[in-house]
Amino acid sequence: MAPPPAAATILPPAQRHRGYWAGVGRRLLRDRVAMACAAVLLAILLAALLAPWLGLADPYRGSIARRLRPIGFTTPQGFTHWLGTDEQGRDMLARLVHGARLSLFLGVVPVVNAFVIGSALGILAGYAGGKVNMAIMRTIDVFYAFPSVLLAIAISGALGAGISNSLLSLTIVFVPPIARVAESVTTSVRALDFVDAARASGAGAFTIIRVHVLGNVLGPVFVYATGLVSVAMILASGLSFLGLGTRPPEPEWGLMLNTLRTAIYSQPLVAALPGAMIFVVSICFNLLSDGLRSAMDVKL
Amino acid sequence: MSAQPLLRVTGLRKFFPVRGGLLGRKVADVQAVDGISFEVARGETLGIVGESGCGKSTTARLLIRLVEPDAGEIVFDGLGLGDGLTLSELRRQAQMVFQDSYASLNPRLTVGDSIAFGPRVHGMKAAAARALAQDLLRRVGLDPALFAGRYPHELSGGQRQRVNIARALALSPRLLILDEAVSALDKSVEAQVLNLLGDLKAELGLTYVFISHDLDVVRFMSDRVMVMYLGKVVEIGDVEAIYADPRHPYTAALLSAMPSTDPDRRTEEAPLAGDPPNPIDPPPGCRFHTRCPFAEEPCRRAEPGLNPAGDRRQVACHVNDPSSGHSRAGRQGEAA
Incomplete structure (x- = not known):
C-alpha cells in the first residue's frame, strides 16, 4: 500500500489560473459579432448621454414651413437636416438621438428590475421546492395566460399613460419569464451533489444559495434577460405607439414611429428611421446576448 | 474495538412517495430503505453491497440526513441524533464522498475554495481555511501550488475525487461515508484512490462506510460487509467469512456472479x-x-x-x- 506518486505530475505546471468571469470576458472579446454589436450599442448610448452637447438642433422646435423634408435637406439659412424633418418640422437627427435616451431607458430598466425580482422569486422557488415552489410558480403561471403585449397594454391602460407606469407594467411583464428560467436552472443546480455536500458541511440555506447557487444560476438568467431588452424596447415603443407610454412631444422611438406613420407615403425613408433604430438596437442586444451565451458556455 | 460502536443505526426507514393523478396525490411508495439496523465499530470499514436500486445510496444519505428518514434512530458515538447530538454536529463528525466527482464540486469555485467552504461555514477565518485546504490537498496527493486555484473542469476524474476526499476531510470528521466513491474511476486510478483512502484511514484514525457494487473492491477495503436487497439487509458479517461462506442465497448468488480469473474458483452455479x-x-x-x-x-x-x-x-x-x-x-x- 505504498502511496502513489501524486497525480499532480500529469498536468503541466505552467497553467495560469483565471477566474471564470475573466475567461468569459476573454472569449467575448474574441467574438467579432458580439463586439461589433457592443460597439454600436455603446455609440448609441454615448450619443444619447451626450445629446445636449453634440450641437444638435432643438428636438422640440418645429417649423410649419419645413415639415417632412427628405434626408439631407438643407434650409436656405444653410442648416442641414441630415435625416430630414418630421411631421412638425423638427430635426429628425436631434429627435432620434434624444429619443435614444428614453427608448434605451425603457428597454433596459424594466429588464433590470425584472431580473432582480424574477431571479429572487425563481431561486427561492427552485431552492425551496415543494409547496413554496408550487405557490410561486403557479402564481407566475397566471401571468402566462396573457400574451405579454396584451398584459403590458392592460396594466398600462389600467394605470394610465406615462413613463413610470409603462416602466411598471413592463417590469411586471418580464418578471414571470425570468423567474421561470431562474427556477428551472436553480432546480437543476439544487439536484447536484455539490449542494448536498454543502448541506452536509453544515451550511445554512442562505449561505448555500449565496456561495453555490447564485454563481451557477445568475449567468444563464442574465443571458436570457439580455435578450429581453430588445423585447422591452419594442413593447415600450408599442405602448407609446398606442398612446399609453410616452406622451408627445417627448422624443421616443415608438412614439415617433406612431406620429410619422401618416408620412409613410410622402417620406418613407424618414418615417422608417425610428423603426430602423429600434431594429438596430434590438438586434444588437440579441446578438450580444447570443455572444454572451456562448462565452459563458464552459467546455469541459 | 471498544464496546461502544461509533455509529448505531436502528430501524432506519425511508419510503419515497410516488405522486400521480391530477392532484398529485400519493399513489404509492418506493420502499427505498425499509427498517435496516446495523452498527459500525470505531476504526472499522463497513462495506455495503447490493444491486442498483437496493437502497445503498439512500442509506448513505439517510446517515447524514441529506434525506429525512421516515423512522429510525441514529446514535453516533453514544449520542442519539436529537438526543444530545445536533444535526450540525453529526454532519461535522460524519462526512460523505459522492460518486459523481464532477457534480459534487461547484464548477464556479476553485477547488481550494470548495475545500475551504466547510471550515468557513464553521467560522474559520479565510486565511486559516485556505491554509487548511492547501494542507488537505497535499494530504490527498495534490500539490496545492498547482491545484488550489484550479476549477473542477481542469482536473481529471481521479484528481477531482481526491479533491472531494479532501473536502470531506476538511471538517475533521470521524466517519467517512464513501458512496460509490471510486466506481466511476479507471481501474488504475481507482487503485490509487483506494490506497489513498487506506492511508488516510490509518493516519487519521477514520471509520469508513464504504458503499460499492464492486465486490472485489469491497473485499479489499472492508472489515465487515453488509449485503442489501430491495431496501433490506439480508446478511451482515465479517467480510472474509461472508465471502468464504455466504449464508443467504442472495449473497451466494451475488458472489457467484463475481468474475474470477482463477479457473479453480469458477462456479457452475x-x-x-x-x-x-x-x-x-x-x-x-x-x-x-x-x-x-x-x-x-x-x-x-x-x-x-x-x-x-x-x-x-x-x-x-x-x-x-x-x-x-x-x-x-x-x-x-x-x-x-
Missing part, C-alpha cells in the same frame, strides 16, 4: 436471473423469494428476521431459522 422486483410493490414475505432457488411456502408468507448466525454474523433467511418451517432450515445452522 447459475447467477441470478432477471431484475429485482419493483421496490414500489415488493413481494410479500421474503423479498428475495421471487428469485431464490430455495424459496418455499414459508418464504412467500412470512418475512425472515435478521437473526444471528455464527460469529458476528446476521442473516435474514428462513433457511437459517430452525423455527421457520423451511425444509432446509436448521441444516446449515447446525453445520456452523
Whole structure:
C-alpha cells in the first residue's frame, strides 16, 4: 500500500489560473459579432448621454414651413437636416438621438428590475421546492395566460399613460419569464451533489444559495434577460405607439414611429428611421446576448 | 474495538412517495430503505453491497440526513441524533464522498475554495481555511501550488475525487461515508484512490462506510460487509467469512456472479436471473423469494428476521431459522 506518486505530475505546471468571469470576458472579446454589436450599442448610448452637447438642433422646435423634408435637406439659412424633418418640422437627427435616451431607458430598466425580482422569486422557488415552489410558480403561471403585449397594454391602460407606469407594467411583464428560467436552472443546480455536500458541511440555506447557487444560476438568467431588452424596447415603443407610454412631444422611438406613420407615403425613408433604430438596437442586444451565451458556455 | 460502536443505526426507514393523478396525490411508495439496523465499530470499514436500486445510496444519505428518514434512530458515538447530538454536529463528525466527482464540486469555485467552504461555514477565518485546504490537498496527493486555484473542469476524474476526499476531510470528521466513491474511476486510478483512502484511514484514525457494487473492491477495503436487497439487509458479517461462506442465497448468488480469473474458483452455479422486483410493490414475505432457488411456502408468507448466525454474523433467511418451517432450515445452522 505504498502511496502513489501524486497525480499532480500529469498536468503541466505552467497553467495560469483565471477566474471564470475573466475567461468569459476573454472569449467575448474574441467574438467579432458580439463586439461589433457592443460597439454600436455603446455609440448609441454615448450619443444619447451626450445629446445636449453634440450641437444638435432643438428636438422640440418645429417649423410649419419645413415639415417632412427628405434626408439631407438643407434650409436656405444653410442648416442641414441630415435625416430630414418630421411631421412638425423638427430635426429628425436631434429627435432620434434624444429619443435614444428614453427608448434605451425603457428597454433596459424594466429588464433590470425584472431580473432582480424574477431571479429572487425563481431561486427561492427552485431552492425551496415543494409547496413554496408550487405557490410561486403557479402564481407566475397566471401571468402566462396573457400574451405579454396584451398584459403590458392592460396594466398600462389600467394605470394610465406615462413613463413610470409603462416602466411598471413592463417590469411586471418580464418578471414571470425570468423567474421561470431562474427556477428551472436553480432546480437543476439544487439536484447536484455539490449542494448536498454543502448541506452536509453544515451550511445554512442562505449561505448555500449565496456561495453555490447564485454563481451557477445568475449567468444563464442574465443571458436570457439580455435578450429581453430588445423585447422591452419594442413593447415600450408599442405602448407609446398606442398612446399609453410616452406622451408627445417627448422624443421616443415608438412614439415617433406612431406620429410619422401618416408620412409613410410622402417620406418613407424618414418615417422608417425610428423603426430602423429600434431594429438596430434590438438586434444588437440579441446578438450580444447570443455572444454572451456562448462565452459563458464552459467546455469541459 | 471498544464496546461502544461509533455509529448505531436502528430501524432506519425511508419510503419515497410516488405522486400521480391530477392532484398529485400519493399513489404509492418506493420502499427505498425499509427498517435496516446495523452498527459500525470505531476504526472499522463497513462495506455495503447490493444491486442498483437496493437502497445503498439512500442509506448513505439517510446517515447524514441529506434525506429525512421516515423512522429510525441514529446514535453516533453514544449520542442519539436529537438526543444530545445536533444535526450540525453529526454532519461535522460524519462526512460523505459522492460518486459523481464532477457534480459534487461547484464548477464556479476553485477547488481550494470548495475545500475551504466547510471550515468557513464553521467560522474559520479565510486565511486559516485556505491554509487548511492547501494542507488537505497535499494530504490527498495534490500539490496545492498547482491545484488550489484550479476549477473542477481542469482536473481529471481521479484528481477531482481526491479533491472531494479532501473536502470531506476538511471538517475533521470521524466517519467517512464513501458512496460509490471510486466506481466511476479507471481501474488504475481507482487503485490509487483506494490506497489513498487506506492511508488516510490509518493516519487519521477514520471509520469508513464504504458503499460499492464492486465486490472485489469491497473485499479489499472492508472489515465487515453488509449485503442489501430491495431496501433490506439480508446478511451482515465479517467480510472474509461472508465471502468464504455466504449464508443467504442472495449473497451466494451475488458472489457467484463475481468474475474470477482463477479457473479453480469458477462456479457452475447459475447467477441470478432477471431484475429485482419493483421496490414500489415488493413481494410479500421474503423479498428475495421471487428469485431464490430455495424459496418455499414459508418464504412467500412470512418475512425472515435478521437473526444471528455464527460469529458476528446476521442473516435474514428462513433457511437459517430452525423455527421457520423451511425444509432446509436448521441444516446449515447446525453445520456452523
